[in-house]
Amino acid sequence: MYSFFDIHSHFNLESFDADLEASCKLLKERNIGTICVGVDEKSSQRALDISQKYDNVFACIGVHPQEAHQKEYFDTQYFDKLVESSQVVAVGECGLDYFRIDPNDSVGKNHQKKIFTEQIMYAAQHKLPLMLHIRPSFNTYDAYYEVLEILEESKKQFPNLKGNAHFFVGTKEIAQRFIGLGFTVSFTGVITITDEYDEVVRSTPLESMMAETDAPFVAPKPYRGKRCEPWMVEEVYIKIARLKNISVEELVRIFEKNRTHMFFDPES
Numbered sequence: 001m002y003s004f005f006d007i008h009s010h011f012n013l014e015s016f017d018a019d020l021e022a023s024c025k026l027l028k029e030r031n032i033g034t035i036c037v038g039v040d041e042k043s044s045q046r047a048l049d050i051s052q053k054y055d056n057v058f059a060c061i062g063v064h065p066q067e068a069h070q071k072e073y074f075d076t077q078y079f080d081k082l083v084e085s086s087q088v089v090a091v092g093e094c095g096l097d098y099f100r101i102d103p104n105d106s107v108g109k110n111h112q113k114k115i116f117t118e119q120i121m122y123a124a125q126h127k128l129p130l131m132l133h134i135r136p137s138f139n140t141y142d143a144y145y146e147v148l149e150i151l152e153e154s155k156k157q158f159p160n161l162k163g164n165a166h167f168f169v170g171t172k173e174i175a176q177r178f179i180g181l182g183f184t185v186s187f188t189g190v191i192t193i194t195d196e197y198d199e200v201v202r203s204t205p206l207e208s209m210m211a212e213t214d215a216p217f218v219a220p221k222p223y224r225g226k227r228c229e230p231w232m233v234e235e236v237y238i239k240i241a242r243l244k245n246i247s248v249e250e251l252v253r254i255f256e257k258n259r260t261h262m263f264f265d266p267e268s
């Protein structure tokens with residue numbers, strides 16, 4: 001059992017290039033596990049390479065919605081070379097990102113949906129969970145509602161489809177809809193910086209929740225301004241434990257069960 005587990009991080013991105021080995025070693029020494037998440041072909045391959053070198057690092061492979069415009073389609077042929085590895089535990093990060101797209105760009109939005117839907121099919125075929133990236137346009141929840149619609153439709157075809165909404169910043173009602181579909185939500189260091197999400201964390205059942213860093217992005221409060229690293233996930237655990245009024249030790253046991261159920265036990 002791991003001391004902590006960060007279900008979403010990016011050792012595969014440039015900011016870890018210079019000291020990747022030291023960062024991975026430190027994580028291993030602290031007995032912390034993580035899932036290294038791809039955002040395109042190259043970074044997915046890199047996630048797999050890293051996961052094959054460090055047994056506490058696992059890989060998630062796929063195409064980020066912000067990369068979708070560069071792809072004509074989700075290249076199954078490429079990903080087929082990676083997906084058979086037992087280190088690959090999820091497909092993504094995939095979904096919809098409406099934050100940096102013109103609200104009237106329906107062609108761009110539809111293309112994101114196409115690349116996302118292709119990854120849903122791919123995940124279902126390979127019995128892997130989805131790692132969802134969902135970012136609504138400013139001051140709305142639009143991308144959440146559209147992803148939920150797509151998932152509700154997909155569940156009709158693939159009843160066993162499951163996954164996790166990473167970097168969750170939706171409402172408690174939106175969280176409930178994900179949970180209703182058999183999905184979980186995960187929180188980052190953002191919840192240590194603001195109390196804006198306290199209510200969502202309080203109202204979401206512990207069995208449907210996980211912790212992550214999204215390293216190198218958003219370092220939790222005590223480390224703000226520094227490069228975020230997966231070991232900092234401890235701060236996210238501490239905040240959730242406090243909001244849920246349980247011990248960190250108990251939360252570690254619950255989250256260990258959750259991540260095993262979601263990513264490491266295809267039959268569950």
Ligand SMILES: [Zn+2]
Pocket residue numbers: 008009010037093214
């Ligand atoms: Zn990410």
